[in-house]
Amino acid sequence: MRTPGIGSERLAALDVLRGCALFGILLVNAQLMASPYTAFGGAPDASGADRVAAWLVSALVTAKFYPLFSFLFGYSLVLQERSARRSGHPFAPRHLRRCVCLFALGAAHAVLLYPGDVLMTYAVLGLVLYGLRGLRARTALRLAAGLVVGLFALLLAEGLLTVALTEPVTAARYAPRVAGMVAAHRGGALAVLGAHLRDLGPALGADLLYAPQMLAAFLAGLVAARTGLAGRRGRDRAWLRRTALRWLPLGLAGAVVSACCTAGPLDDRWFLVGQACAVLTGPALTVSYACGLLLLFGGRGPAAAALAATGRLGLTHYLAQSLVLALVFTGCGLGLYDRVGTAPLLLGCTVLYAAQLALSVRLVRRFRYGPAELLLRTVTSARRPAATARAASPVSRATAGSRPVP
Numbered sequence: 001m002r003t004p005g006i007g008s009e010r011l012a013a014l015d016v017l018r019g020c021a022l023f024g025i026l027l028v029n030a031q032l033m034a035s036p037y038t039a040f041g042g043a044p045d046a047s048g049a050d051r052v053a054a055w056l057v058s059a060l061v062t063a064k065f066y067p068l069f070s071f072l073f074g075y076s077l078v079l080q081e082r083s084a085r086r087s088g089h090p091f092a093p094r095h096l097r098r099c100v101c102l103f104a105l106g107a108a109h110a111v112l113l114y115p116g117d118v119l120m121t122y123a124v125l126g127l128v129l130y131g132l133r134g135l136r137a138r139t140a141l142r143l144a145a146g147l148v149v150g151l152f153a154l155l156l157a158e159g160l161l162t163v164a165l166t167e168p169v170t171a172a173r174y175a176p177r178v179a180g181m182v183a184a185h186r187g188g189a190l191a192v193l194g195a196h197l198r199d200l201g202p203a204l205g206a207d208l209l210y211a212p213q214m215l216a217a218f219l220a221g222l223v224a225a226r227t228g229l230a231g232r233r234g235r236d237r238a239w240l241r242r243t244a245l246r247w248l249p250l251g252l253a254g255a256v257v258s259a260c261c262t263a264g265p266l267d268d269r270w271f272l273v274g275q276a277c278a279v280l281t282g283p284a285l286t287v288s289y290a291c292g293l294l295l296l297f298g299g300r301g302p303a304a305a306a307l308a309a310t311g312r313l314g315l316t317h318y319l320a321q322s323l324v325l326a327l328v329f330t331g332c333g334l335g336l337y338d339r340v341g342t343a344p345l346l347l348g349c350t351v352l353y354a355a356q357l358a359l360s361v362r363l364v365r366r367f368r369y370g371p372a373e374l375l376l377r378t379v380t381s382a383r384r385p386a387a388t389a390r391a392a393s394p395v396s397r398a399t400a401g402s403r404p405v406p
Helices: 012-034 036-040 048-060 066-087 091-112 119-132 137-165 171-186 189-227 229-233 237-263 268-297 302-312 314-329 342-366 371-381 394-398
Strands: none
Touching: 012 036, 012 048, 012 066, 012 268, 012 302, 012 314, 012 342, 036 171, 048 237, 048 342, 066 091, 066 119, 066 189, 066 268, 091 119, 091 189, 091 314, 091 371, 119 189, 137 189, 137 268, 171 189, 189 229, 189 268, 237 268, 268 302, 302 314, 302 342, 314 342, 314 371
């Protein structure tokens, strides 16, 4: 399933996965940008529908799609290195410029729109991955497994200590903090900016804590690209079906345990235990999702074309999602922070994602890159790419391709 006009090694299946993952990322980020209670296990007065919706997102979506993005980031490194080799350009300075540009985009995104940005972490880990790219496949996979198991052990140990040694946090104890967050996010531009700057430190600390899991997914993507996994297995429906079914039970069991710890009925002391479970078993559900999505959308057709087009513009859409959410929920726009329940929020996210799908199909017919992709490509290559706004060919209109994005 190759994508004409984008590169002989470019696989549209990767764009489909990236396009699908954008929806999962949106569902998680929207809750964090819309309410202060997401960090505290939900609002005390939330309706039954909102509680069910939040629990399902925690079980089936949270920590299930960003590992897929990380996998694709690692996969893209191999494609970019091969592309640089074919063009006769040294890869190291190109990769460094790409990481610097990603970091700058992430910093602007975190300060202006959403402190939970991941691009800065990707940029730093991208440099680490560059240093590890020479590892043998088996060594890289062992290192990835060690990183995941190590993070699981750390979170589980800290979580069990928290359960044993601390008391549950009542709503009254975090009410002042919630009130401050609500006032800041409903305020003017300076108040929102101040809130983002205050939240940036804890957000970066969380990224640092989960960096081993991201790096593990990077390494898995690196190995998959070198072994041609997507090319060999992406269209093997029997293999995709077996793999999805093999990992689904473990992934679902872990998702239920994790959601019970992080979204109820267990209290907030169990949060880190739930996170530990998600780190260990979440990749199983991610693998099942990826194989299932390729079974559903891996072929030709309008749905596959729309998802691939959205994945091709993934970086632009990721930033655009944050912009829309910021305008809806902060005082810079409608100021609906802490005024929308989880259930209607998820419905709104579905509408936004549908609009992105429709817009992507139209955009890839006219433009080769989205604005963020064009900026990243220009900085990476240190020159303006040719034919940046040329219309796509009839073939590429049928199967929109991809440039790997984080």
